[in-house]
Amino acid sequence: MAEILVGTCSWTDPALVASGWYPAGKRDAEGRLRHYATRFPVVEVDSTYYGMPSLRNSVLWAQRTPPGFRFDVKAFSLLTGHPTRAAALPADLRPPGDPTRVRADAGLLREVWQRFSSALEPLRTSGRLGTLLFQFPPWLAPGPRAEQLVEEYTGRAEGWPVAVEFRHPGWWKAEQQAATVRLLGSLGTAAVAVDTAQGLPASVPPVTAVTAPRLAVVRFHGRSTTWGSTAPGSKVENYRHTYTEAELAPWASRVREMSRQADSVHVLFNNCCADASVRAAEAMQRTLEKAAPSMVGGIG
Template sequence: MGGIAVGVCGWTDPALVRSGWYPSGSRDAEGRLRYYAERFPVVEADATYYALPSARNSELWAARTPPGFRFDVKAFSLLTGHPTRAAALPADLRPAFARGPRNPRDADPALLDEIWGRFSGALEPLRSAGRLGALLFQFPPWLAPGARAEEFIGRCAERTDGWPVAVEFRHPAWWQRETADRTEALLSGLGMAAVAVDMTQTLPASVPPVTPVTSPDTAVVRFHGRSTAWGTGSKEDRYRHAYSTAELTEWLPRIRSLADRADTVHVLFNNCCGDAAVRAAETMQELLSEAVR
């Protein structure tokens, strides 16, 4: 498959653990990761969105995976402008955070610098071991195109200078016809890789399935499922979708086109309901292998 790596978003999702995909004897933390890494070459770590990671976990992740395996790591919520609970921060930073503005995008730059320093420091063992794929900056659905949003993204780029960053926009206007060229130029100029998404196209919030390449190093595709409950209901409602072979086949020429323009393509399944994501990832690996043959 060349530079195409397929995996899922989160190997510790409770629904996946309960599904029975992990065999008996491989259900502890170490066993799950080792079993997963035998079957897929990449995974997205999303727990880092909810709380700052630890260097110890990075060391364990690196030790439990083979050379060539990669972790895409989701950026902490406050760094991407999402609402963040004070309890999600280390205890010594909570007082400063509690005094700050309600809009996370206007948080104290010194506080954000400290959070970024701790976040990146915790990931340094992963990076040093050659296991870091990309940092995923998933911006909130209310971040619409405009000068203020571009300024915020520019500040994120300054803070992450030297790190591999992939950007997913949740507001559909970024990739609509009249703004797509400007969005592509913005990310290219900042050295950030664009994330393509698959999701239902029947909602006002649906992001178009475009596949721009804004970094020669990396392109990312995230499959969210095609539930029409996107943005509403429980997590299970939002992500409940079992991809058919026909739906995955639609993406083969798009993924091959990405691989022609970027050194590495990460294809990640986020339809985390039971074992739906790993089953879709397995099927996609088979389809890509057959296409190569």
């Protein structure tokens, strides 16, 4: 029977740590992860988008979590075509002159992928790696050149589990859906379904296509009406939302349907602030368990 794993997109977010969700005595790095892993069976590592992962952290994460726990790891920004600060690169890979942004040539991308993947090897060999999440930028609109880039970027991770999230709404518009499903299916990558506020220019339709038999992924970004804004100070506001059980109930039905088509479904909450994400994840677990308790994964 397919498993449904529910969790959040970070366990280290400062607002979550400050919220009091972590018990006293379990607020250091080790205590937080060990406590989180008693409550949820999956988590997303988003810090690897902003900076390269370390081998040491991967070893510690594997040691501090029980068998069956999964880490979904977000690909480094340079590996998905996002602007990347030179300071985010290892010192020996930074271009001379300290430019603000890095120009990604084929050689640099090859070396960055090699170091990125090598650092994650302990998660992979220990069975803790859920998937690599390739989130593409909102300006990557569908078309032949964009499809070529998606194939090129995800192709570096051949042999690794990969999930793809598109931020440009056009990929999941009705007239484009079939082509997007064919593309991701041909690449063997899982499609990421998203929940955001609808009716905005940046709103991605909540399409729940399953494009890989191994895994399907859903990410809940909240329903802020500022979604997609790039105004100063808008980042937190874009994700600020408290989900209600009424909002989650329709999604529970969609997730169960996805689980009939994939071996596993990862449901991850990216809304903020304070403990909003963990409370939403707990509510989703309860909602799913009411209908099919044996399908919802847990960590003992």
